[in-house]
Amino acid sequence: MNFFKLFSIPFFTLIASASTFAEQTNKEKVLSTVKNYALNTSCMTTFEQSEENNFGHPDTSNIYISYTTLDNVYLGINKYYVLWGGFQGCDISATGENITYSLTEVEYSEVANRYIIKDPNIIVDVDGEDFFTLANISSFESLDEDTYKISLYMFNEHDVDPKTSHLKDNAKPGYYRMLLKRDASAETANSFKVIEKNRFQ
Structure with a gap:
């Protein structure tokens, strides 16, 4: 039996699978951290695709942010800042149907071994x-x-x-x-x- 033929398919499949799960960049990790926070504390956020942001492809001529991407993640001094909006607490009536925008501060925690929210809105x-x-x-x-x-x-x-x-x-x-x-x-x-x-x- 051909040894190479026997093991070549699983080996190359393993390489392809590994490349699929490429390590996230720091910005991507920060974005994911704030997205999880936003989706757990607010409704109709700028992390969600909707008619307002053309389902993830917002009109760039608008001056306001309607969809949060990596472009809205800013590097600070050993920290990151993410701009996003949503109805905080999912209480639309309390905000007068106006989205609240936040600039959330994120930093890496050695203890937690991950990025954490330092300040929800600086x-x-x-x-x-x-x-x-x-x-x-x-x-x-x-x-x-x-x-x-x-x-x-x-x-x-x-x-x-x-x-x-x-x-x-x-x-x-x-x-x-x-x-x-x-x-x-x-x-x-x-x-x-x-x-x-x-x-x-």
Whole structure:
């Protein structure tokens, strides 16, 4: 009996099977960690394919995030940050039918031997910025534990119709780059103040 013929098929099948289960990258592990957290704490999340995000292929002309991918995973200083949205606690009535967006901080735990959620949402409030929303972030950079550089689309007070208190029909968000610093005087640790703000469009 031909020895090579006898063992060649299982051997090559084993190699093919091993390549199928390639090791995830760190970003993929982080994304998976936050996805599991989101699906266990929220409903109608940006991790799920829906009509809103064209079943996983969102309209890139929209300024807000509707589907979370690896592009929404940002590397910080020994940490990662993931941008996503959903109805937290699955209580749609409590949020006024508005999705809540979060920038979740993730770090690797040597004890747990896996990535864990460090902070579900690192930015809860930005002082003096009523139109600030995590939904429209296009880039994020952690300069240190308390300082972040963010680029995002955002409306301002001139876009609001004083008669109706709603956005004007022709209102278009501007593109801003903001430097945020943790507000040590605030009641909550996740409150920030703007130390630099520039509009580019």
